Amino acid sequence: MSAIEPHDPTLRSVQFRREREATWRQLEDMLARVHDKGLGGLAAEELATLPHLYRSSLSSLSVARAISLDRALTDYLESLVARAYVVVYGSRERARTRIAEFVRWRFPAAVRAARWHLLLSLVFTLAGAVVAFEMVSQDSDSYYLFVDGSMASGRDPSAPTSELRDGLYDDQDFNHGLTYFATQLFDNNSRVGILAFALGFLAGLPTVFLLFHNGLVLGAFAALYDSRGLSVDLWGWLLPHGVTELLAVLLCGAAGFLLAHALVFPGAEPRGDVLRRRGRQAAEIVLGAVMMLFIAGLIEGIFRQTVTSLTVRYGVAAATALWWIVYLGWVGRARARLEGTPWR
């Protein structure tokens, strides 16, 4: 039995730790300051060394796993590297850059990549509109099937034509005034839009229902005003903000269909991967749609009462429609081709 020297002062793991410990401590100290004060807690040059320190500690971790059996060391490095990882990969660009990127190409690119889903949204909405239009045109009482009393606020088949016409040019039936009404519409529309997206998670059937229902209400309104010969006036009242608003709701529906598509027909890839990629694309579409709804709310707040000229109303409607077609159809094409699919 040969006794061997048990305490070797040059134990490799011990030496390794002596050499590297200063780097880890430096990173630890910087992370503590980021935790307390955010990235502002670091000086500019420190910020520049952060990724370097992270990578060096990460390689320490993989060395420690290979050569050290000191549990205290590997536990410490696991925790240190995990916290550094979160800061280094938490968010890369500044908020302003990210918003600019989003507006310049990511949003329109996301919409273009979902054009067939958007078409599907349009089909369901139009189907609802046509069904309600036909039914109300034949029997005006069926109007009440699609539009409930509180929403109509007097705009129903029992109202005389003159009252309906006045309603389109001089809305006086707001409880709180126009600002509140516009905000309420924004709130309501954005909630319905986001729900249409989220409900895509349930195979998209509730999204179909929401879009169809939206179409029904629109069709019923259109039929009611058409029966009194007020079609031109109705669309002039609806479209200046409606172009933006309806398009935004259609986009939210398309986002819901993206989710449903990933869930029901994932194709060859694992379902989780497809869901994750489509989910991110859909989320960007919904964010853009909510911005559009806000714009629609602004247009509505400005136009509803102040502009009564039909020409101006149709002019604004045509201008917004043209703008959205050009923006969503063409803006950022070159950049999107350059970057490839941004959703991973």
Added chain:
Amino acid sequence: MAVAPVARYLDRRGGGARRREIVTPEGIPIQFTLASIGERVTALVIDIAIILATVFGAVLVASVASPGKDEWISALALLLITLSRHFYFAFFEIRGHGATPGKRAAGIRVIDARGGSLETSAVLARNLVRELELWMPVTFLVASQLVWPDAPVWMWIAASGWLLVVALLPLFNKDNLRVGDLIGGTLVVVQPRVQLRADLADTRAAAAQQVKVAVNAARRAPAAGPSYAFSEAQLEVYGIYELQVLEGLLRGEAADVGAVTAVAEKIRAKLEYAERVPVGGDEVFLADFYTALRAHLEKRLLFGKRREDKHDRKR
């Protein structure tokens, strides 16, 4: 057996059911521990409290500053509620490296489940779905009349049940994912700060830092060699698992005071250790055995031989 509490302690931290490994863009796997439901609920409650306090505060300030402008104030309140219910979480998770103020307080954060950087779109996706998962059920349970006036009772029950299934999804999958996490491809993890403790095999460092480990450094000159020697055959008895249980014991993680003596006796019996250890010398004996065993196992590790535990017999 005396070792049991330490072994349990190791298990809890080690490859437990809540550990998840992700591969960083550098290609190196790192480990995270999933946040518990309790921690996530705590974070959520704090965040909701902050939202409510902000909205009430803003309304209060506005109504004091400009009395009589009720329309503007209610429009402002509604706008604040709308924006915060949709974007509060996303905004702070993007700014705060995956943590809202509530998550920070609860010590948890959001990470990308595949190890990439946390994309803005992923954060948006996971938080926009809250409308369905959180706000709808809350509104529905608290004030169902607002959402759906005069709904028949059975419809109300069906809808509540269905919303509850969606809201309680995190309880029914192994990663505690909610719908938003599934769509965004994210995980919610805890991030404890682990202190770097002295290396038990480095007597120089131990003496310098005056670390109070079971080894009584004062009783030995720092540079002195070990008091006990072990043969090659004796170092072949145990593996890495036993080494790390011993490390835990020496770091004072066993609840039982008598554990040191009991373990030392057990090890001596197993090794058939001939040299006599004086009464009270068990800590020094164990510390020397730890250092010798670690040196031995690490040397084997360098040759690519990893002996997991005492049952691992492959050479």
